Amino acid sequence: MKGEGVSPWIVLVGPTGVGKTAVAEQMALALGTDIIAADSRHVYRGLRITTNKPTRLDQKRVARHLINLVSARETFSAGAYKKKAEQAISDLEANEKPILIEGGTGLYIKTLLYGLWESPPKDVLLRQSLIEMEEKEGEGTLHRKLQAIDPASAQKIHFKDQYKLMRALEVFYKTGRQLSHIHAEHQQKKKEGHPFIMIGLRRDRDDLYRRIEARVDLQFQKGLVSEIKRLCEKRLSTELPAMRTLGVTQIASYLNGGCTLDAATALLKRDTRHYAKRQMTWFSADTNITWLDLKEEETSDETCHRIHLLLTKKTAERSA
């Protein structure tokens, strides 16, 4: 393992609702450090209740980085995240503080741990013209286009997955290089990232889903509806990432008279469960994660203690 003497980053992951935040806060206090958040929605200002962002008071106890970076009318990205997070990390390291990363956005964590290959940011106009082309010439057009210029990518991407097709085409048009080629090249480069220990928190499915539903109910009590009402009054495009945060469409529909409050609540609970499922699928594919199964009644104190034991063991293995 490279970099002896370099203390590994501690990365805490897991689906929404497992209890990452409380555990991370306690760990940060114990370690005397801050938290590097890896959450694609916490980067937007506002939406505190909607995204279960820690309150200012919480943030006074434990500082969090990579939150409230841009306004809801802006579009953030994985690339921007990597840049900002690396800056925050090196600032902390300069002060000899251990690095604790916590979050549920797998892609963002991936950019930090495994790097992001060199490729251009998205081109809105180019994408617009691609969408128009698909509409005019029929479904499958973009896929055929990609098939012609980058067959390997075309094979990997489903013909209906416009989003990924556009990215692959965009990369080719802007760089003249195939995305699949860039991918392969990136794989070949030895991973020269910082050492890390990744811990995943897990719960029984039923337990997790119950917690998610209870938390949604709590969000309503805290004023979810009025928070989203305020957001909707800004009349932002529904295409914006912040507007596609869980809760926004469901509550907006209720506010427009499209459904009852009960229906909106049920939908939000369902969609949050779906989201948690996708996160679990993402993280379960990462073999670097050491999983910790949480008991239903387990306190974050107990979890922290277990993590502490785990870290001691890992550190011993490392130096052995």
Next chain:
RNA sequence: GGCGGCGUACCCAAGUGGUUAAGGGAGCAGUCUGCAAAACUGCGAUUCAUCGGUUCGAAUCCGAUCGCCGCCU
């Protein structure tokens, strides 16, 4: 007790004599490198409440039984 309606998957539901019983939701499984709380993919009934009958052929027609709903008494 009488009359009428209904009974198709966990839920909603199409199909009312003839290819392997639509579709949607839930659930489960998965993909993922610059919008990722996004976007996208895959999976379910050898059987239509039950039993029997008619027919070359029944979820579909007939009878009985069970269950639910409505109206009447």
